[in-house]
Amino acid sequence: MDLRYLDALAAVATHGRFSAAARALHTVQSNVSSHVAKLEDELGALLVDRAMGSLTPEGEVVLARIKRINGEIAAMRADVASMTSHVTGDVHLGIIGTPGRWLLPPFLDELRRLHPDVTATIVDSTTLALIRLLEGGELDLAVVNAPVDHEELVATPLFEEEFVVIAPSTHPLASHGDREVSFNELEHHPLLLGPSGSAMRGRIDAAAARHRVTLSTMAQLDGIRLTATLAFQGYGPAIVPITSIPEWTERGDWSVLTVSGLPPRQVALAIRQRGMLSAPATAAREVLRHVIRIVATRTHGVVPV
Structure with missing residues (x-):
């Protein structure tokens, strides 16, 4: 053909x-x-x-x-070029929003330092959207919420991150300031949560079920930063990863609550099972893992895996 x-x-x-x-x-x-x-x-x-x-x-x-x-052809050219010289070519990386904020700056700096002839294109989106792009060959690899249940993709753990509740100061949950809350207490309050069927929402609902609790929602939002922003603005309490709270954000009119019995969020690196990663994509993967080991250790609530 x-x-x-x-x-x-x-x-x-x-x-x-x-x-x-x-x-x-x-x-x-x-x-x-x-x-x-x-x-x-x-x-x-x-x-x-x-x-x-x-x-x-x-x-x-x-x-x-x-x-x-076409993706395999581009990868083949990059592989051959990298065998005769240093790594060169393009890599397309997808990443969910909250890790992107603290992970991308050091990743891009280190990639540029180690592989100056590798050009990175970054796509910031939700896990569901990134999986579709990865499956279709429009991404080489993607940082997504785990678990990833897809027969054509394989995901390896990157890090775990603590979940918290952001509660506006006017909400009953924030009546005692920063503290720990139970699922039984959360059961009485509609929450801002991710969409049903998403990996992160599934993890939260499974933990609630173990406590014989069904959480109710005031809205289901497919976007962690949007969810956190609504909580910051006083719309309602939200369960989000702790890095949804930017380090540079001055403490506002809201409280941060930990949830007893809620396991951490898991974030993984997903690639396609079929085919080989190109040399630029392989280089990006190694740089990403290296940066996570360094940066996660000084990011509150995040533990590299």
Whole structure:
């Protein structure tokens, strides 16, 4: 199968029209049309709906494979270049928001120091979104909440982080200032929590169930920093990782409560099971682990694994 056929389909998917795809590929429209038609003949399926200018369901399946193939080709080039000289190339790293705030500055500095010819592209998003990007080949590796239950991905632990409750000072939970609360006490108050089905929410609900408690929500938010911000602003109490409280934040009109019997949040590094990490991605992984061992030891509530 000619790689030009795959590039033509990917360009049509990105730009929506054969003419625009041709301009992006610096060729003529007839070449793009011919390449897509030949790919359709080889696969025995219609890949582009010409009337709508969009991919068919079969085309979407092929496009997902094309992204992975292109990723492997880029990795192969980077690997060969790294064998003949120093590590060079691109790495795409996804990271959830709260670790990104304290982990990215030293990581990027150390990566630049050790591998100046590696270019890092960082994607800040939720665990669910990062897993989709990693699965589709748009990321090389991702720092996500554990556990990761996905047959095509493997995750190794990075660190654990304490959960806390941020309670506005006007809320009954904050009546005695910073202290420890039980699940039985939390049961009586609607909370700001992550969405059902997420790894972090599952960990919290499982701990509550062990205490025969079902927590109620005033809102489910798929974003830890947003959840913490609403608690800071007085909207309601939230269960969040302790690093949701930035070190530079002056103590506001809220209390920080620990929860008895709530295990720590677990954060892991996820990669695809199939295929090899490129040399730049491997270098980034080693730098990331090194930085975590150093920085986590001086970050309150965080323990490297």
